[in-house]
Amino acid sequence: MSDDTREHNTTHDWARHEAESHDAGHAPGEPHDPGHAHDGEYRRPLHLAHRHAVAWLESLDERPVRPEIDADAMLDRLDQVLPDEGCDATAVVDELVAAAEPGLMAMGSPRFYGLVIGGAYPAALAADWLVSAWDQNTGPRQPTPATSALEETAGHWLLDLLSLPRESGVGFATGATSANLACLLAARDAVVRERGADPALGLQQAPPVRLLAGDAVHASVVLAGRMAGLGVPHTVGADDQGRIDVAGLARALHEHGDRPAIVVLQAGDVHSGAFDDFAAAVEVAHLAGAWVHVDGAFGLWAAASPRFQELVAGLADADSWATDAHKTLNVPYDCGVAIVRDEAAMRAALGARAAYLPSVDGVPDPFDHVPEMSRRARGVPVWAALRSLGRRGVAALVDGLADAATGLADGFRGIAGLSVLNDVVFTQVCLAAPTDDQTAALGEWLRAEGTVWASSSRWQDRTVVRFAVSNRGTDAEAVRRTVDAVARGATALGIS
Numbered sequence: 103m104s105d106d107t108r109e110h111n112t113t114h115d116w117a118r119h120e121a122e123s124h125d126a127g128h129a130p131g132e133p134h135d136p137g138h139a140h141d142g143e144y145r146r147p148l149h150l151a152h153r154h155a156v157a158w159l160e161s162l163d164e165r166p167v168r169p170e171i172d173a174d175a176m177l178d179r180l181d182q183v184l185p186d187e188g189c190d191a192t193a194v195v196d197e198l199v200a201a202a203e204p205g206l207m208a209m210g211s212p213r214f215y216g217l218v219i220g221g222a223y224p225a226a227l228a229a230d231w232l233v234s235a236w237d238q239n240t241g242p243r244q245p246t247p248a249t250s251a252l253e254e255t256a257g258h259w260l261l262d263l264l265s266l267p268r269e270s271g272v273g274f275a276t277g278a279t280s281a282n283l284a285c286l287l288a289a290r291d292a293v294v295r296e297r298g299a300d301p302a303l304g305l306q307q308a309p310p311v312r313l314l315a316g317d318a319v320h321a322s323v324v325l326a327g328r329m330a331g332l333g334v335p336h337t338v339g340a341d342d343q344g345r346i347d348v349a350g351l352a353r354a355l356h357e358h359g360d361r362p363a364i365v366v367l368q369a370g371d372v373h374s375g376a377f378d379d380f381a382a383a384v385e386v387a388h389l390a391g392a393w394v395h396v397d398g399a400f401g402l403w404a405a406a407s408p409r410f411q412e413l414v415a416g417l418a419d420a421d422s423w424a425t426d427a428h429k430t431l432n433v434p435y436d437c438g439v440a441i442v443r444d445e446a447a448m449r450a451a452l453g454a455r456a457a458y459l460p461s462v463d464g465v466p467d468p469f470d471h472v473p474e475m476s477r478r479a480r481g482v483p484v485w486a487a488l489r490s491l492g493r494r495g496v497a498a499l500v501d502g503l504a505d506a507a508t509g510l511a512d513g514f515r516g517i518a519g520l521s522v523l524n525d526v527v528f529t530q531v532c533l534a535a536p537t538d539d540q541t542a543a544l545g546e547w548l549r550a551e552g553t554v555w556a557s558s559s560r561w562q563d564r565t566v567v568r569f570a571v572s573n574r575g576t577d578a579e580a581v582r583r584t585v586d587a588v589a590r591g592a593t594a595l596g597i598s
């Protein structure tokens with residue numbers, strides 16, 4: 103046994119001993135054996151947090167999905183003057199849990215369909231805890247060999263799973279918004295440089311860059327465009343499912359002439375789940391010399407399933423891609439992924455160097471691929487989720503989410519008075535009653551009743567209740583309970 107291995111086993115054995123000797127748990131305030139000199143202050147608050155966390159997670163399937171009280175009521179209870187004196191960490195944990203309880207939404211419930219929100223795989227959540235405990239600032243690579251290498255490995259696995267170019271740069275950002283931003287910054291600087299301008303001198307010196315997108319472009323891309331100094335995207339049209347109008351795109355690019363352009367395509371519309379026609383749109387954009395970015399916050403994962411290859415045909419020919427691991431992959435918040443084919447372009451736009459930063463020439467640091475410098479090792483839970491699922495498990499996850507959406511749509515269509523407005527091609531289902539007022543009332547009824555939580559929205563000039571399936575636990579039973587709840591609501595409101 104090498105010294106390294108012995109060291110490793112010692113830590114491991116110690117952790118196991120701790121877990122066993124504390125399984126019975128301690129009440130807060132109870133005296134405890136300090137054991138190792140360094141463990142006293144962490145052991146009890148972490149043990150308590152662990153017990154509270156498990157109790158929460160095990161309650162998710164049965165508790166009402168909605169919180170008991172709203173944000174204003176929570177703030178009324180909590181927002182008192184900071185006490186002069188502090189208190190013990192275990193008391194803080196208990197107070198925190200008691201205070202938070204009435205205001206927690208069961209977002210990890212298999213019947214939570216709001217926004218586009220996944221749950222958390224046990225391996226990913228456990229890894230996320232370790233990331234906090236290890237507390238490695240995974241910005242620079244040299245001081246964080248373990249977490250940097252785990253993230254780089256997770257990045258390689260992602261490129262492989264999603265069939266994206268293996269040479270791409272990968273950055274673990276806070277979400278798809280910051281991943282979209284990272285990609286747009288790389289794109290902006292690259293197209294400006296191609297026209298002979300130096301992006302370091304600022305956009306004022308550069309030819310104007312046009313950002314183009316379909317009409318169903320996500321608010322996050324609009325925000326990222328503004329943060330990147332590109333302004334709100336110029337929209338070129340879309341069909342009834344939200345897919346970009348490729349002829350409209352070609353016209354807009356032609357009118358724009360030879361000036362630099364960035365085209366944003368979408369894999370997975372938040373209402374319909376629709377995917378743009380990547381093959382056609384990328385061809386048109388590249389012919390015009392434009393950079394093509396894909397916002398695939400949840401839809402990019404379709405590429406990991408053999409079943410959805412048609413939806414993603416041509417996707418890999420784009421220049422950059424943004425996705426979320428905290429949506430489809432079911433890792434805890436916050437975790438988005440920015441992917442840029444030309445890694446050097448990513449580094450040129452987002453990299454930083456300083457005398458005190460231990461970088462090696464030519465070797466990208468994690469902070470070269472994201473807007474942040476210091477950050478947690480948020481790619482490690484991605485590594486853990488992928489390791490626990492394997493290639494087949496990721497495909498099964500994606501297929502299962504889509505199956506649940508199909509199951510919901512079929513069930514909803516069987517309820518008198520209700521209709522599904524979108525073509526259910528992936529994970530999104532838009533439900534409507536005969537009138538907008540009835541649909542709005544149904545959304546409110548459902549959220550108050552508590553069996554499910556789905557967002558109300560507007561789509562194609564109609565009010566809809568939108569179900570986004572993004573939780574690994576949304577199985578046939580969850581679908582059945584959801585459809586039952588919707589049927590009860592439709593009856594209660596006189597829709598059925």
Ligand SMILES: *Cc1c(COP(=O)(O)O)cnc(C)c1O
Pocket residue numbers: 218276277278279280320322323370371372397398399400426438
């Ligand atoms: C969720 C979403 C985003 C934004 O992602 P965040 O993780 O919330 O920043 C962007 N685009 C699409 C299509 C989305 O569904």
